Amino acid sequence: DTVIELREQTPLRLGIEQAALSTNQHYEITWDLDGTVWEDATQPELVLSPSQIQKGRHRISVHLRDTTELVKNDPQGLLTSHQSWEVVKSFCSGRLSGTVTDGRTNAKLRQIPITLLPGGAIITSDDSGKFSCQDIGCGLYTIQIHAVGYAPFSRQISVVDAQTTTLPLVLQPASDAFYITGTVVGLVPQCTITASGTHTAQTTTDETGRFTLGPLPSGEYRLVPAAPEYGFFPSQRILTLKDHDITQIRFAAIRQSPATKKK
The missing domain is CATH 2.60.40.10 (Immunoglobulins)
Structure with a gap:
């Protein structure tokens, strides 16, 4: 097995060798982490954010099974390719996501800059008011928002390894x-x-x-x-x-x- 050391804030790309794929066949692709299947991973390439897995040593495997008419009824199928990687994560990191809304109207607020302290990283809400950030080092942070027409916002949060901290951020109009x-x-x-x-x-x-x-x-x-x-x-x-x-x-x-x- 290939051993890969994850790097902070750097996505890892893993994939099936193109030589194992044929344009004339149909395949079922399964990825698993330490024996547990990734339900939403069905493509020949897997892009892994370090914050998706816990600190430690893991085994990631991909299984390619032929599902063409000739073999799809075979209980075993036809396993045409199998590959594993040993992945080592030596640091702690998590994810942050949420939505910014107006406290009076409940409207979603777009293009709101959200500052993460310490560090000063800035996350901006999208057109639906949503925001997200991958691969944040574990620990305590303070979120600050200074938006025109709204009272200053500050909140302390905790980022945990391999988990998503979900934050509904409600901004109050300055007059309210x-x-x-x-x-x-x-x-x-x-x-x-x-x-x-x-x-x-x-x-x-x-x-x-x-x-x-x-x-x-x-x-x-x-x-x-x-x-x-x-x-x-x-x-x-x-x-x-x-x-x-x-x-x-x-x-x-x-x-x-x-x-x-x-x-």
């Missing part, structure tokens, strides 16, 4: 977008603040305990802080966003003792 800001006191590390109601959003506090949620459309929201080993006062806040931002929200984090947790 509001923010909720506040502070968690008590030296709790990275408290999670979740907003539910008219819209759902989540963020974490920074090193000083401050947090920002938004942009959010007008409506009713329930804010809940959470962190392992901590309770909070108040345990939640019910807010109404209308006409302006809401600032100076305050939660106090209280370290829970084992006796407190049993209660």
